[in-house]
Amino acid sequence: MDKAVITNKLTKKFGDFVATNEITFDVAQGEIFGFLGANGAGKTTAIRMLCGLLKPTSGDARIAGFDVYRQTEQIKQVIGYMSQKFSLYEDLTVRENIRFYGGIYGLNRADLKAKSDQIIEQLNLGSVADKLVASLPLGWKQRLAFSVALVHNPRIVFLDEPTGGVDPITRRQFWDMIYEAADRGTTIFVTTHYMDEAEYCNRVSIMVDGRIKALDTPSGLKRSFGTDSMDGVFQILARGTSTK
Amino acid sequence: MDAIVIDNVSKAYGSTKAVQTVSLSVKPGELFGLIGPDGAGKTTLFKILVTLLRPDEGRATVVGRDVVKDFRALRSLVGYMPGRFSLYPDLTVEENLSFFATVFGTSIQANYDLIREIYVQLEPFKDRRAGALSGGMKQKLALCCALIHKPEVLFLDEPTTGVDAVSRKExxxxxxxxxxxxxxxxxxxPYMDEANRCDRIALMQTGQILAIDTPSGVEHLFRKPLYAVKAAETFRLIQDLRKAPFTQTCYAFGEYLHLTTEEGTTPADIDRYLRERRHEHVTIKPIQAGIEDSFMALMQHG
Known part of the structure; x- marks a missing residue:
């Protein structure tokens, strides 16, 4: 089983509105896959279906082999999720957050202890392990949130605009963590508004009005659209998107 | 006379020093950018300048009015678009605009000329509730509402955060x-690539100003030799370059890595090092630093 995500004509309608329109693509295990699109292009709806949170109207999708209609609970066990908006409990400490998420995913007492120590050491958070998350700088929170999203060793992790608002060095440190996780075999499914980050992905898809308009490596996309940056590709594809 | 003068302004929240002895001035007609991540102090500075917050120390004037003593007079002279969407979600597009015009004792018609270009895009939706607009449309409406009383200075706090690249450009x-x-x-x-669209910029980090200059001036603050490096396996390339004896810093920058090296390192040295580690399709080229390179270099020395 070498595909983390397989979709076939995956579609979601809300009344007359087709939010996600017959998208077909797959993502290899260990791949860093960039999922781009303008605001309102249908990315969030697609991600919610892939996470087993929203039933598709038609089409198929499998996440690590599990069916998005019937096996949503299994899907939740094999995925991790992190977004800029919600990830950690601010009024729990660093250690409590790790134990909370680990506990939810059913880690036993020994594993929880080992995992907590490992994350705290890796992120160099020893001095703040018993401090409330609310008191940490944003960049630290984001790196902790990413580690927590990986606490149950998921096959695939969904990152929804993970790097918003952080300084340029912290943003790159975050991508170092993404590369390391991918190198260990975790599939990364990431959305971003930073076009330089699109370059860091193995392959990138660009959604426009509910459809996938392009899907290729960053260099392949730049070649096809005759431009020297991912921003250029994005501007060509996403301009003229309806702004309803 | 400068349109904005900030003179040694500081503001703390408890033990957090949000803004620390910041000074800068903005000329009339200038498009001035405050560039920096969350926590840089940008929003606190905005709130002081639009009279919503009093500085602990220092003073500031906007169009000649003191932000503390003349706050009442100043409020009708400035337009403010806060970072968080702050219109009335259950009023329609037109009702919001009319509300803000009325509060400032004017009407949509009186200053329509100023907002026309932006508002025509909203007019098809003028009876829609503001809460039901798309992100890009909300942003346009907020801009219209900040402009409708014809301010002399417009303050825009992170108007493009979380907005896609096409809408940002628009x-x-x-x-x-x-x-x-x-x-x-x-x-x-917080987007460094937008800095080039300003006449001058201030780079900010944790309450302090790292530099004030034109965008190209900021780029030239970066004095070390800088190389863009690319090879077939990016992750292995980063790891190997960071271990190299000649490397000072190595960061990903889009499709290339940006590398600064010890004095006296030549591209041939870098090339040899990478070939010894069997990297393929290696490209090494000297480049001029961008604003983001300068920002990162200043952060490390600050």
């Missing part, structure tokens, strides 16, 4: 057109 084009009308604007953004 928004900056709108600001360029406002600039042609001699409006003074102070804009904050």
């Amino acid at each position: 928004f900056w084009e709108m600001l360029q057109r406002l600039k042609e009308r001699q409006l003074t604007m102070l804009v904050s953004t």
Whole structure:
């Protein structure tokens, strides 16, 4: 089983509105896959279906082999999720957050202890392990949130605009963590508004009005659209998107 | 006379020093950018300048009015678009605009000329509730509401955060057109690539200013030799370059890595090192630093 995500004509309608329109693509295990699109292009709806949170109207999708209609609970066990908006409990400490998420995913007492120590050491958070998350700088929170999203060793992790608002060095440190996780075999499914980050992905898809308009490596996309940056590709594809 | 003068302004929240002895001035008609990540102090500075917050120390004037003593007079002279959407979600597009016009004792008709170009895009939806607009449309409406009383200085706090690359570009084009009308604007953004659209910028980090200059001036603050390096396996390339004896810093920058090296290192040295580690399709080229390179270099020395 070498595909983390397989979709076939995956579609979601809300009344007359087709939010996600017959998208077909797959993502290899260990791949860093960039999922781009303008605001309102249908990315969030697609991600919610892939996470087993929203039933598709038609089409198929499998996440690590599990069916998005019937096996949503299994899907939740094999995925991790992190977004800029919600990830950690601010009024729990660093250690409590790790134990909370680990506990939810059913880690036993020994594993929880080992995992907590490992994350705290890796992120160099020893001095703040018993401090409330609310008191940490944003960049630290984001790196902790990413580690927590990986606490149950998921096959695939969904990152929804993970790097918003952080300084340029912290943003790159975050991508170092993404590369390391991918190198260990975790599939990364990431959305971003930073076009330089699109370059860091193995392959990138660009959604426009509910459809996938392009899907290729960053260099392949730049070649096809005759431009020297991912921003250029994005501007060509996403301009003229309806702004309803 | 400068449109905005900030003189040694500080503001703390408890033990957090949000803004620390910041000084800068903005000329009339200038498009000035505050560039920095969350926690840089941008929003606190905005709130002080639009009279919503009193500085602990220092003083500031906007169009000659003191932000503390003349706050009442100043409020009708400035337009403010806060970072968080702050219109009335259950009023329609037109009701919101009319509300803000009325509060400032004017009408949509009186200053329609200033907002026309932006508002025509909203007019098809003028009876829609503001809460039901798309992100890009909300942003345009917020800009119209901040402009409707014809302010002399416009303050825009992170107007493009979380907005896609196409809408961001459109928004900056709108600001360029406002600039042609001699409006003074102070804009904050965490996106370094937007800095080039400003006349001058201040780079900010944890309450302090790292540099103030034109965008190209900031680029030239970066004095070390800088190389863009690329090879077939990016992750292995980063790891190997960071271990190299000649490397000072190595960061990903889009499709290339940006590398600064010890004095006396040549591209041939870098090339040899990478070939010894069997990297393929290696490209090494000297480049001029961008604003983001400068920002990162200043952060490390600050």
